[in-house]
Amino acid sequence: MWRQDRLIALVLIVVCIIAALGNWLGNVPLQAPAPTMDTPGRPADVALIPINGVITFAGESSPLGGGATIGAQAVLRSIRRAERDKVKAILVNINSPGGSAAASQAIYRELMRVRKKGDIKIVAAMADVAASGGYYVAAAADHIVANPSTITGSIGVIVQVQNLTDLLKKVGIQTVTVKSGKFKDIASPLRPTTPGEIDLLKDFVNQSYQQFVDAILEGRKGKINREELERVADGRILIGSAALKAKLVDSLGNYYDAVEQVKKLADLQDPVIRNYLAPDWRESLQEFFSFRWANGFPDQPLRRLVEWNKIPLALME
């Protein structure tokens, strides 16, 4: 039989191990995170959030080089960090053809939430392309700066369905579908789409489109009205100078002109600008140890987006 002192010692050790496990599972930082600094001794005045690539929720970059998608989750986290650090402005540098409707909308809403509080000014700078979902995000800014040749616009929603029946017939593949409701296999590429399904998909696309248009009207209130917006919100792409005429952007210029706008709006002289999307050391370590081979293949998230969303609702140029 074990003596009592041994049992107590054993229990104490088990408690210590459980405490360590609890610390980890609790996932709570042990200390409040320090404010993000750019220049030693000076906190950041402007949070730079670069949005490069296709916008998805779980954006991933390739360790083999080249980022393919931008993760809305990471962008939301960086906006929260900027808010926590009490920056004066957020500069969103967009170079994106769009992405998933939900991810673009999530970033837009987060930026609008911050903007409505009034403490932080938001400026969007457009690079090569800021179309569709990319424009959705930009619409949340107080001021949008585009290069004269930036590709923007493409305000619209798209659902594409392939019909592979002829191909399958050629190779001798037959599909048996058992479904609980008539729309359960909507957008199936294994049979022609029915008129009822087309109506449903139209309704679906129109609802998402309406949300997109309403978001732009809310973000650019007082700058563009519904009539003016509907004239260009038919999916067409525009170059920056045409977008200025169409009141989709506020001024023409490059990144440094956007910085000037930030200084003007937030009343800053010599602002410290820090990239808030760059992971801090803890996030880098977490990313390093959460490495998955799939990360090496940048197209994976896009493929998954299509696989997961049976109906790939996308805002893409």
Next chain:
Amino acid sequence: MGLIEGLYNSWFRSELGRPSMPVAVASLALVCLVLSLNAAAMTESTVTGWLGWFFLFGLGLALGWFWLSAALHTVAQLLGGVGSVTDTFGAVAQSLWPLILTGAANGILRFSPLLGLVFSLAINLWVVVNLVRCVGREHQLPGLRAVLCFGGAIVLAELALLGLILWPLMVILGM
């Protein structure tokens, strides 16, 4: 049950002597488990992240075990110690067990930073005292010599580390 009995004797009845090799390895594995969980909590890692830490710390602990034991054994021999290499390895493994308590210390740190810090410092001090006592016991060194042995081993280990950095530099740049 034999392993648990061995761990109990190793941790709480160190006067009985160094633990057997399986007990020493089990003790270090538990230390590795707790330290990796602490690191995973600090970096908010996923399960794969924790596994990464566990294997990384396992490697670090194994190397550190060898490194520290080698330094302690060399200095102990110079000071007239009589223990074998196995005795030194056992003594080092036996001394590190208070690090298991760092899980609790980190838990306390969340509620009271000062108390957590004091607890953490006490754990580190405990490890040092354990090392001095265990090496002194295995090599039959009196108190002062055991302290000197520990201090000398740390200096020797740091010098060896410096050599490890400078030697390749010398070879690469000098050749």
